Amino acid sequence: MMGEYMLYKDDILFGGVYDNRFLTKKTKSLENSGLKEQIPYPSAKSMLLIDS
Numbered sequence: 549m550m551g552e553y554m555l556y557k558d559d560i561l562f563g564g565v566y567d568n569r570f571l572t573k574k575t576k577s578l579e580n581s582g583l584k585e586q587i588p589y590p591s592a593k594s595m596l597l598i599d600s
Contacts, residue, residue, distance in 0.1 A: 571595035
């Protein structure tokens with residue numbers, strides 16, 4: 549169960565579009581960003597929601 553679009557940089561997956569939501573993996577640089585955590589699909593690890 550993957551999202552509609554997967555985002556890669558140098559063959560490393562860092563985010564994607566899941567049900568019209570742009571989610572990115574959690575990283576140390578985003579720890580204190582204040583972004584909301586969301587689950588992209590059942591049984592997945594939580595990711596960070598990039599919202600405008």
